[in-house]
Amino acid sequence: MSTIRGARERARTEVTAAIKDEARRQLAADGAAKLSLRAVARELGMVSSALYRYFPSRDDLLTALIVDAYGAVGETAEAARATPGGSTGPHTARWTTVACAVREWALAHPHEYALIYGSPVPGYTAPQDTIGPASRVGLVLIGLVRDAFLSDGLAVPPLAGELRPEAERMAADLAPDLPPGVVAALVPAWAQLFGLISFEVFGQFNRVVEARDLLFRRGAHDLARSVGLLDGPATTTTDRAGSARR
Amino acid sequence: MSTIRGARERARTEVTAAIKDEARRQLAADGAAKLSLRAVARELGMVSSALYRYFPSRDDLLTALIVDAYGAVGETAEAARATPGGSTGPHTARWTTVACAVREWALAHPHEYALIYGSPVPGYTAPQDTIGPASRVGLVLIGLVRDAFLSDGLAVPPLAGELRPEAERMAADLAPDLPPGVVAALVPAWAQLFGLISFEVFGQFNRVVEARDLLFRRGAHDLARSVGLLDGPATTTTDRAGSARR
DNA sequence: TGTACATCAGTGAACGCGCGTTCACTGATGTAC
DNA sequence: TGTACATCAGTGAACGCGCGTTCACTGATGTAC
Numbered sequence: 001m002s003t004i005r006g007a008r009e010r011a012r013t014e015v016t017a018a019i020k021d022e023a024r025r026q027l028a029a030d031g032a033a034k035l036s037l038r039a040v041a042r043e044l045g046m047v048s049s050a051l052y053r054y055f056p057s058r059d060d061l062l063t064a065l066i067v068d069a070y071g072a073v074g075e076t077a078e079a080a081r082a083t084p085g086g087s088t089g090p091h092t093a094r095w096t097t098v099a100c101a102v103r104e105w106a107l108a109h110p111h112e113y114a115l116i117y118g119s120p121v122p123g124y125t126a127p128q129d130t131i132g133p134a135s136r137v138g139l140v141l142i143g144l145v146r147d148a149f150l151s152d153g154l155a156v157p158p159l160a161g162e163l164r165p166e167a168e169r170m171a172a173d174l175a176p177d178l179p180p181g182v183v184a185a186l187v188p189a190w191a192q193l194f195g196l197i198s199f200e201v202f203g204q205f206n207r208v209v210e211a212r213d214l215l216f217r218r219g220a221h222d223l224a225r226s227v228g229l230l231d232g233p234a235t236t237t238t239d240r241a242g243s244a245r246r
Numbered sequence: 247m248s249t250i251r252g253a254r255e256r257a258r259t260e261v262t263a264a265i266k267d268e269a270r271r272q273l274a275a276d277g278a279a280k281l282s283l284r285a286v287a288r289e290l291g292m293v294s295s296a297l298y299r300y301f302p303s304r305d306d307l308l309t310a311l312i313v314d315a316y317g318a319v320g321e322t323a324e325a326a327r328a329t330p331g332g333s334t335g336p337h338t339a340r341w342t343t344v345a346c347a348v349r350e351w352a353l354a355h356p357h358e359y360a361l362i363y364g365s366p367v368p369g370y371t372a373p374q375d376t377i378g379p380a381s382r383v384g385l386v387l388i389g390l391v392r393d394a395f396l397s398d399g400l401a402v403p404p405l406a407g408e409l410r411p412e413a414e415r416m417a418a419d420l421a422p423d424l425p426p427g428v429v430a431a432l433v434p435a436w437a438q439l440f441g442l443i444s445f446e447v448f449g450q451f452n453r454v455v456e457a458r459d460l461l462f463r464r465g466a467h468d469l470a471r472s473v474g475l476l477d478g479p480a481t482t483t484t485d486r487a488g489s490a491r492r
Numbered sequence: 493t494g495t496a497c498a499t500c501a502g503t504g505a506a507c508g509c510g511c512g513t514t515c516a517c518t519g520a521t522g523t524a525c
Numbered sequence: 526t527g528t529a530c531a532t533c534a535g536t537g538a539a540c541g542c543g544c545g546t547t548c549a550c551t552g553a554t555g556t557a558c
Contacts, residue, residue: 046502048546191446
């Protein structure tokens with residue numbers, strides 16, 4: 001019976017996927033604001049009301065695309081992390097590998113990127129379903145830092161006194177096993193990393209930056225340093241520890 | 247005759263301003279995608295076709311709003327720069343003063359901020375008119391750094407060899423009087439600064455960061471350091487120069 | 493294995509909406525002599 | 526100063542469009558006995 005019911009369910013899964021694929025295609029072509037159920041249905045050779053068997057409203061389709069986009073960029077980051085460049089060698093280089101992968105995904109999927117890291121879609125409020133997938137890239141960055149911390153490849157950044165309570169709160173939430181100073185440096189670095197990507201994807205670098213790869217690598221590397229990751233093998237930890245440890 | 251013709255022109259100026267004000271109001275309420283000529287006209291008690299005496303199309307109205315938004319944030323930055331906090335004291339503190347002013351403008355005008363630093367509006371391509379106003383905040387940052395450089399308050403960041411040609415090109419374009427190493431550090435810092443602001447304005451810090459003021463100040467300060475600005479009075483330049491000068 | 497019934501994907505027509513833009517017009521404001 | 530004319534802001538009706546969503550329906554697929 002599971003195989004027979006499976007037939008109907010498999011069809012359902014396939015059509016759902018086809019709808020999302022076509023929606024993603026239109027998103028890539030025209031942006032989220034122009035995404036229309038009718039156009040998607042038209043392109044699939046269905047009548048527009050048929051889509052309501054799959055998504056109760058346009059907003060639910062949008063939500064699915066948002067979740068998928070977070071999933072795609074999260075998976076990209078995780079895959080890069082599993083690569084030799086993301087899991088061996090100097091910790092700053094691992095960070096940069098992951099950062100570059102995220103950047104390349106963003107450049108390859110600018111509208112999906114805009115959907116999740118650009119201006120919120122007007123009138124649309126992200127439901128609970130998105131908050132899990134939204135954190136995957138952040139978790140990868142935390143993982144990188146944790147690895148460095150455990151293998152003595154991290155110089156814990158100093159933590160100003162006034163920031164301590166917030167740092168401890170964030171650390172308790174995000175990474176209880178890491179020193180608060182690291183978390184307080186990591187969160188801004190995370191935002192700044194996406195600042196570099198957004199400026200490039202959204203065109204702010206037009207007529208300003210040409211060698212964007214190089215400049216991004218430099219920016220990403222500096223961010224890695226700012227969270228305390230070390231360039232060399234673990235044994236050279238003392239190089240920077242003097243000035244960076246509290 | 248200039249006073250008589252002036253009457254008609256003054257009326258024109260006033261109505262144009264009223265249209266932009268109302269459009270800005272609707273932008274703030276619903277976002278750029280929902281901005282509609284008809285709604286603006288309705289709210290002003292005009293018929294929608296009357297707006298075509300003032301703006302040849304909806305896109306032209308949008309462009310005017312974009313130019314105004316760049317103008318507003320640029321003016322905010324320039325005003326902060328002219329403040330005691332922006333023009334005296336340690337150079338890192340001046341930078342932070344300007345950065346905080348920009349952030350506050352963004353938080354007070356999230357939709358206008360999204361219009362210029364968020365996802366590009368679909369189907370809309372920014373015309374030439376926007377590129378001048380778009381650079382005002384950047385020019386303020388360059389001015390801050392130039393001041394520090396001239397008063398010996400700047401430790402020129404090291405410049406990796408592969409980045410040199412691009413750094414020199416950017417320096418020639420943006421600030422021929424500054425060392426390329428500074429410009430190569432300033433451009434990413436500029437992007438990263440807006441990364442911090444965007445993550446806050448666009449809601450990425452929801453459920454993650456609470457003490458956003460503090461974290462922003464810390465991030466902005468670190469960025470100031472990353473472009474070479476010094477914390478102390480000019481005489482302590484040697485503190486950091488050893489590790490930071492090429 | 494065969495039949496009666498339930499489920500559910502997809503249809504087609506319709507509702508009501510708001511939009512950007514055009515166009516011929518009216519009437520007030522300004523200009524030239 | 527007065528008059529004939531030009532300019533131009535604003536009107537009102539209309540065009541054509543695409544949208545999200547609802548609803549009663551058909552017919553194929555699956556289920557229970």
